[in-house]
Amino acid sequence: MNSAVELYEALTSAPDDKTRARLIAEAFERLEERYPHLPDLATQAHLRETELRLQRDIERVRAELMAEIERVRAELNTEIERVRADLKTDIERLRAELKTDIAQVKADLLKWLVPLMFAQVAAIAALVEML
Numbered sequence: 001m002n003s004a005v006e007l008y009e010a011l012t013s014a015p016d017d018k019t020r021a022r023l024i025a026e027a028f029e030r031l032e033e034r035y036p037h038l039p040d041l042a043t044q045a046h047l048r049e050t051e052l053r054l055q056r057d058i059e060r061v062r063a064e065l066m067a068e069i070e071r072v073r074a075e076l077n078t079e080i081e082r083v084r085a086d087l088k089t090d091i092e093r094l095r096a097e098l099k100t101d102i103a104q105v106k107a108d109l110l111k112w113l114v115p116l117m118f119a120q121v122a123a124i125a126a127l128v129e130m131l
Contacts, residue, residue, distance in 0.1 A: 007027050011023055
């Protein structure tokens with residue numbers, strides 16, 4: 001039997017239900033032999049179901065990623081603020097140290113300049129007396 005018409009004729013001329021059932025089973029067997037990959041074929045319903053499942057999974061992963069990004073962003077903002085505060089503190093400390101160092105240098109300069117100025121005045125006075 002190579003066609004559906006031949007199968008129909010064989011079924012209508014079969015003497016009993018048992019013979020008809022055997023003919024149908026043989027037709028299915030030939031169909032499976034001719035198309036062995038038939039059970040593996042995907043239908044539009046299968047594809048649509050898979051597409052919907054993938055879209056749902058993509059949306060779930062997207063939501064998880066967005067939540068993770070927001071969590072990391074919040075952690076980074078917290079860390080940035082902490083570093084800013086630390087830098088402000090360090091800058092203020094360095095400014096205070098610099099002011100102290102400048103005051104110390106001024107005092108050291110005055111400690112040397114005043115005696116040198118008196119020595120210059122004395123040297124000039126001595127030179128004037130010698131003339």
